Structure formats: structure tokens, C-alpha cells
Amino acid sequence: MPTPLDPGxxxxxxxxxxxxxxxxxxxxxxxxxxxxxxxxxxxxRRTSDGRLILAHDASHPALGPLSERTYHEIREADPxxxxxxxxxxxxxxxxxxxxxxxxHRGEPGFDSSxxxxxxxxxxxxxxDDLKRILLxxxxxxxxxxxxxxxxxxxxxxxVTDPTPDWVAIRWAKTARHHAVHLPRTHLLxxxxxxxxxxxxxxLKVVVWTVDDPDEIADxxxxxxxxxxxxxxxxxxxxxxxx
Numbered sequence: 001m002p003t004p005l006d007p008g009x010x011x012x013x014x015x016x017x018x019x020x021x022x023x024x025x026x027x028x029x030x031x032x033x034x035x036x037x038x039x040x041x042x043x044x045r046r047t048s049d050g051r052l053i054l055a056h057d058a059s060h061p062a063l064g065p066l067s068e069r070t071y072h073e074i075r076e077a078d079p080x081x082x083x084x085x086x087x088x089x090x091x092x093x094x095x096x097x098x099x100x101x102x103x104h105r106g107e108p109g110f111d112s113s114x115x116x117x118x119x120x121x122x123x124x125x126x127x128d129d130l131k132r133i134l135l136x137x138x139x140x141x142x143x144x145x146x147x148x149x150x151x152x153x154x155x156x157x158x159v160t161d162p163t164p165d166w167v168a169i170r171w172a173k174t175a176r177h178h179a180v181h182l183p184r185t186h187l188l189x190x191x192x193x194x195x196x197x198x199x200x201x202x203l204k205v206v207v208w209t210v211d212d213p214d215e216i217a218d219x220x221x222x223x224x225x226x227x228x229x230x231x232x233x234x235x236x237x238x239x240x241x242x
Contacts, residue, residue: 039096067109
């Protein structure tokens with residue numbers, strides 16, 4: 001059976017259809033499904049009273065750090081902020097879910113215990129099918145924790161520009177993850193070489209965030225399994241033309 005990392009190529013909608021709706025909103029998820037995305041990339045954070053919500057930024061313009069506010073306070077100030085449960089319910093069962101666990105050092109709400117990982121996986125198990133889930137994080141310890149809590153859940157290590165691709169691949173291989181999620185800048189010069197290096201390490205490559213159709217096509221031709229894009233309709237058109 002297909003998984004979020006196999007066989008591909010897949011288009012993951014960045015925060016939903018971010019080009020046409022507010023990110024991480026139910027509307028964005030609905031539009032992404034209508035645009036033909038294979039999956040939704042969404043961001044998971046936790047409120048002060050332990051609710052899992054969907055939000056990219058740690059702070060809200062009207063509320064400050066979300067981790068310091070209760071779910072009721074957040075929802076009252078901004079009704080468009082959905083819970084993880086609401087987001088999962090809005091995503092058709094035929095689509096994949098790339099859940100990014102937001103747990104950055106230096107950000108408000110950083111969870112050194114990585115309990116947010118346990119809670120996220122517990123909610124996914126209760127409300128969804130883990131076979132359609134790909135978990136990722138920029139925090140290596142959070143990704144490792146996901147493997148401890150649920151060894152079978154697919155895991156990808158997210159990395160930023162300062163981290164060389166070969167370092168990210170080594171980290172992900174050592175931790176026995178399934179994928180490495182690289183920024184598009186890592187694959188501009190020689191995408192085939194990077195993909196082959198990852199594949200030799202037993203890893204799939206997911207690339208974020210790519211909106212140019214020619215770049216998307218080049219990445220898929222180089223062997224990238226999935227591209228995260230703000231405009232899933234553009235990505236779908238590229239796949240259909242391959």
C-alpha cells in the first residue's frame with residue numbers, strides 16, 4: 001500500500017493552500033484537497049492548558065505567546081485557529097498528513113521533555129490512521145522521541161539552510177528516521193547528487209517550500225519523493241505533465 005513517503009511523487013500543501021487561504025485553517029485544507037494535493041503539511045503547537053492547536057508562529061499578534069494562553073482565550077480572540085482534531089477531521093481520508101511538531105529551542109513554550117510529541121501521537125492514534133501520517137520537526141530530539149513512542153510512525157528530520165545536507169542525512173540515518181526534509185536551497189545546484197546520497201542512507205527526500213513549477217519538475221526528476229508548496233494546484237499540474 002502507498003505511504004506518505006512511497007512511491008511518490010507527492011505534493012504536500014504547505015499549511016494547506018497557503019497561496020489562497022490563511023495557513024493551517026480549515027479553509028486552506030479544503031482548498032488544498034480541491035486543488036489535488038496528495039497531503040497537507042500542518043503545524044502543531046500546545047496551549048497553556050494542554051490543547052493541541054494548529055499554528056505556525058509561536059506568538060499571535062493579539063495574544064502574544066500561544067503557549068501562555070488557554071485554548072478558550074485563543075479561540076475567543078481568533079476563531080480561525082483550529083485544533084489538531086478539527087484539522088484532521090477536515091482532511092479527506094485519502095490524503096496524507098505531514099504533521100510538523102513545533103518545538104524550537106528559544107521559542108516560547110519550548111518543551112524540553114518532548115511531551116508534546118507523546119500527546120500528538122496519542123491524539124493521532126485516537127483520531128486517525130497512523131499509516132497516513134508523516135511526523136517531522138526541526139528539533140532532532142522531538143523526531144527521535146516520536147520513534148520511541150511509536151516506532152512504526154514515519155519520521156522526517158527538518159533542517160534549515162545553515163545545516164549542510166550531508167550532516168542532515170547523517171543525523172537522520174543515525175537516528176533511523178525515514179526521511180530528511182531539506183530546504184529548496186539545498187538542492188539548487190545538484191539535486192540528483194543530494195537525493196542519491198540520501199537514498200544510499202536509506203532515506204527519502206522531502207523538499208520545502210517550492211512554488212516554481214520548473215523547480216518542482218526538476219526536483220521530481222532528480223528523485224525527490226515529495227515537494228511542499230504554497231500552491232498545490234501548481235504542483236499538481238507539474239505532476240500531471242511529467
